[in-house]
Amino acid sequence: MQTGFVNIFGRPNAGKSTLLNALAGEKLAIVSPKVQTTRHRIKAILTTDKYQVIFSDTPGIIDPQYKLHERMMQAVRNSLEDADIAVLLVDSGDDPVEADAVFEKLRLKAPAIVVLNKTDAVSAEKLEALKKFFTARPYSSKVMEVSALKGTGVQALLDELVSRLPEGEAYFPEDEMSDLPTKFFVGEMVREKIYQLYAEEIPYHTAVVVQEFKEKADLIKIRAEIVVQRETQKGILLGEGGQKIKALGMAARKDIEAFLGSKVFLELFVKVRPKWRDNDLLLKEYGYE
């Protein structure tokens, strides 16, 4: 069978997580309109009798400002190492010069396909110009177009990727969807809702840790801790009379229930941990190694 690693790189908000989910046919990576939603390297495994592709979504490439950012960029570097094919994802509405600067710096070893995303949101002329621009770049072996959101072009991209993979044995059992544990995805679903429900800065000061995951007769009991840096942030998360966190819990529970295919009892707690984003021990505890 054709088998190998396809790793997705790009600037924050290019749509990497949306594309990973579209390729995998399953929502594994969380998505929000805010930049830097993805903090880990998230693998999605797609297996048929003809191929196994292991896709990786990586954090958007940025200059680190605190240790959490450094961990995020380490996840990007790890992903550079094992790629059989790199997908360089471009937000077609963006300035191509900025994406180009990021791709140049990656010093890719693997052959790369430049994928123009969000084609649903730009004109044909702009797309034509982008195609010309990226075709001429030295790292680009092909330029393709998709709308990860609408699904346009995703099958053609998948076919192209599979055709370029080496032949070999499957790396993972056929029923495995990811190399990350269920608990991780549950925490991510809570984090996604924080990105969606809270204003600008709150999500960037927040981590989510699932502390308890117990399967009972007819439901799964989950206890998750939301970590923030300051007391004021705790107050914002809770909202007046706990209204905000209640809404957060309800929205997250819905997604978690759909993901697990089971009824869920979700308890959320907020804890203040000053400067956790720069604390090696806490970063490790929260899963950012």
Ligand SMILES: Nc1nc2c(ncn2[C@@H]2O[C@H](COP(=O)(O)OP(=O)(O)OP(=O)(O)O)[C@@H](O)[C@H]2O)c(=O)[nH]1
């Ligand atoms: N119109 C349009 N919007 C898209 C498309 N793909 C993604 N988006 C939107 O772009 C935003 C960012 O998408 P993500 O998938 O979270 O982007 P990302 O590259 O993983 O972002 P980071 O976590 O910052 O690295 C979300 O609001 C998506 O809905 C697309 O094909 N068309």
